[in-house]
Amino acid sequence: MRFLLPTALLLLSPLTQASLLAPFRNEDGSTRWQYVANFSSGVLIILLTIVVITLFITWRRARRYNIELEEIRGHLEERVQDRTAKLEQEVSEHVITTQRLQASEAYIRNILSSMPLVLVGLDADGTITQWNRRAEERSGIAADEAIGQNLWSIYPDITVTPKHIEQSLERNESLTLRYSQPGSYHMDITVYPLEHTQTPGVVILVDDVTRQVIAENMLIHHDKLSSMGELATAMANDINPPLQAILFDLRNFQSLLESGRLQEGQNGQQAEVERVQQLLENASENGRQVESVIRNLLEFARGRSSKAHDANVVDILEHSVEQASDALSLPNAQPFRNMQIERHYEDSLPMAPCYITELQQVFLSLFRHTYQALVDKARRSDADFTPTIKLFVSECYDALSIRIQHNGTGLTSEEQMYLFEPYLHKGNEAKAAEDADKRLSFPYFVITEQHKGHMAVTSDPEIGTTFHIQLELH
Incomplete structure (x- = not known):
């Protein structure tokens, strides 16, 4: 205070200083230190009183705030405990649900992977969403590579077309197809739309019924x-x-x-x-x-006979030509013996194990079918048409390849599909019953079952037909 007062006095003007300090001076101008001490003590007591009152008020407020905070804290702890208990229950339920979902997903995945059918899931744009193990084996494409790709870009050989997918989605009903490649496989294909999904899609099931x-x-x-x-x-x-x-x-x-x-x-x-x-x-x-x-x-x-014998297939084929020349003839038509026959036989062909008489019947049946097609074409064509039969025999790796080709009336795609079938198909009874004498189920059985070979046909209604036969040499 001794130092503060002179400093304060320095800041004041001389007149102000004289008026303020007058009570603290004697008449002779000396300082009344007792007055100064009393005044300073009073000021300090007042200031301390103010500070104490302020601190007391602050303490009361802080105490009240602390009580309120304690109450809030208690409520928060109760709410946290309740919420924690609910979260623990929800987490436990979620864990149970997750485990069930994982078990169900694994169960469904195992079913899809283990099922003997090819299963392919597609969205409306043809993008693959599901590709099971059988599809991997059939196509040679892994599921990781297939999912997310367009079906026809990675597997163009599949019989199902985008038109089938659109038809199934538009009608909202299943679509059943049958695809047969005589000598290779027979497939039943089902396309059905998915229901109760956010995005439209279909599932394709391919059943190998070979x-x-x-x-x-x-x-x-x-x-x-x-x-x-x-x-x-x-x-x-x-x-x-x-x-x-x-x-x-x-x-x-x-x-x-x-x-x-x-x-x-x-x-x-x-x-x-x-x-x-x-x-x-x-x-x-x-x-x-x-x-x-x-x-x-x-x-x-x-x-x-019940046992195959090694024989020269060319000789069997030529003998069958002679039999057809003697037996095949139709009224008002050129007989088989007058047909132009071109022979293309490879030199030094090996002997092939075969059932000779059954193989002769196969060739004779094919010549009968060929002769009928040539006669039909000749009756519908002008005089420039020359009925021609071409015979090819060659060695192809470990097999003997035989082709009988003619330029007569060819077969439609539907006729090719059912050419080798010996029985009627559901929904095809009328068509299958027509031209039953043109069926080649017996030759197909002899080649594929007795000789363990392969037989197929390629044809065009305007160009002609080629019968393909493959006999194993060993």
């Missing part, structure tokens, strides 16, 4: 083969004696006509004689054809 179709074909062909030998022998033995008698009589009539003992020189008899001679020649020709068919049936019945 074994089922083969089993059905084997049952049918087994019955057919077991009765064919007996039927052929019975027919040949019943028809051959009267046929031989007819041929004998025809030869006698021809001898009489040639000798001129049928009044050939009389008026009006010449035209009749020529007409009778022409009829007899036609009957003789037809009789020789029937005789060839009967002889072929007898050879087939007697020559069947």
Whole structure:
């Protein structure tokens, strides 16, 4: 205070200082230190009182605030405890739900991976969303590489088209397809739309029914083969004696006509004689054809064996050509023997294990089918059409490749699909019943089941048809 007062006095003007300090000076101008001390003590007491009152008020407020904070803290702790208990319950429920979802997801994933069907999930744009293990095995494409890609960009060989997907989504119903590649596989394909999803999509199921179709074909062909030998022998033995008698009589009539003992020189008899001679020649020709068919049936019945033998396939093919030349002929049509045949045989072909008589019947059936197609094309074409049959035999790795090609009327895609099928399909009864004689189920069975080979057909309705046969050499 001693130092503060002079400092304060220095800041004041002389007149102000004189008026303020007057009470603290004597008349002689000396300082009244007692007054100064009393004044300073009073000021300090007042200031301390103010400070104490301020501190007391502050303490009271702080105490009140502390009480309120304690109450808030208590409420917060209760709420935190309640919330913590709820969170623990929710977490435990969430953990249980997650475990169930994971178990369900793993269960569904195992089902999808283990199912024997190809399963492909697609969205509306054709992007793959699901690709199971069977799809990986069938396509050779891993699921990680397939998911997220466009189906037709990574697997263009699939039979399902974008049009099928659009059709299923628009109609909101399942779409069933059947795809058959004779000699390779048979597939049942189902496309069905997904329901109750945020984004539209479909699931494609591809069921390989090749074994089922083969089993059905084997049952049918087994019955057919077991009765064919007996039927052929019975027919040949019943028809051959009267046929031989007819041929004998025809030869006698021809001898009489040639000798001129049928009044050939009389008026009006010449035209009749020529007409009778022409009829007899036609009957003789037809009789020789029937005789060839009967002889072929007898050879087939007697020559069947349960063991394959090494044989020259070219010789078997040429023998079948000779049989077709004798047996195949239609009224008002060029006979098979007059068809142009081009041979393309590779040199030094190896012997192939085969059932000779059954293989002859296969070639004869194909020639019969070929002849009918050439006759149909010739009847619908102009005079410039030349019926042509091309025969190809070559060695291809460990197999023998045989092709029979003609430029007659070809097959439609639907006809190719059912060409080798021996039974009617659901929804195709009327079409399958048509042209039943044009079916080639028996040759297909002989090649694929007996010889363990492959048989297929490629055709165009305007260009012609090619039959492909592959026989294993070992």
